[in-house]
Amino acid sequence: MPGxxxxxxxxxxxxxxxxxxxxxDIEGWEAWNPLYPKARGALRxxxxxxLEMALPxxxxxxxxxxxxxxVPNDQIxxxxxxxxxxxxxxxxxxxxxxxxxxxxxxxxxxxxxxxxPFAARQVGAAARQGFIQLGESLKTLAEARAG
Numbered sequence: 001m002p003g004x005x006x007x008x009x010x011x012x013x014x015x016x017x018x019x020x021x022x023x024x025d026i027e028g029w030e031a032w033n034p035l036y037p038k039a040r041g042a043l044r045x046x047x048x049x050x051l052e053m054a055l056p057x058x059x060x061x062x063x064x065x066x067x068x069x070x071v072p073n074d075q076i077x078x079x080x081x082x083x084x085x086x087x088x089x090x091x092x093x094x095x096x097x098x099x100x101x102x103x104x105x106x107x108x109x110x111x112x113x114x115x116x117p118f119a120a121r122q123v124g125a126a127a128r129q130g131f132i133q134l135g136e137s138l139k140t141l142a143e144a145r146a147g
Contacts, residue, residue: 003090004120007108008131012139014146016073016097019105022141023076023093032141035130043070049078055126056133065091073097081113088113101146105138107131 012019022028026049029039034054041049047067054060065078068090075094081087089109096104108131111120120127 003110003112004117004124005108005110006120006124006127006131007106008128008135009104009106010132010135010139011098012103012105012142013101014103014142015101016095016103018146019095019103019138019142020073022138022145023095024070024072032137033134034137035134041067043067043076045069054130055123056129058123058126082119083115086113086115087111087119088116089119105135107134 022032024043026039026041026043029036033039036051037054037060038052039049040051041047045067048064049067051063051065052060053063063080065080068077068079070076073095075092077090077092080089080091082089089111091107091109093105093107096106098104109127111117
């Protein structure tokens with residue numbers, strides 16, 4: 001059975017480098033990122049992040065995803081395994097360059113594993129709302145920096 005994907009996309013009037021500067025500063029997320037109000041770690045393949053996730057309407061919880069891949073000005077992907085691997089997710093944040101001063105920012109999660117579809121149904125609406133909040137906050141900050 002294929003994974004269940006929840007995603008939000010938003011246009012940002014800023015260069016990819018400006019968006020990346022904000023996104024790649026994991027420890028700086030606390031200043032602007034409503035979905036991950038506490039964040040520690042560095043972008044390193046195989047590295048573990050220490051995040052506090054604040055899905056709208058749900059209690060905050062600590063997660064420790066592992067970085068799968070990252071490419072400057074392009075993407076960050078991480079994986080999370082829950083309930084002994086019964087729920088596996090891949091979280092992605094991607095920058096699609098449209099022009100020198102415009103991008104599409106996509107952020108979402110693919111739920112997989114035996115209980116992945118069930119987990120996606122349980123948190124889907126809150127996750128989508130969180131992805132929207134993250135995208136809008138990133139857009140506001142990146143466009144302000146780009147001037």
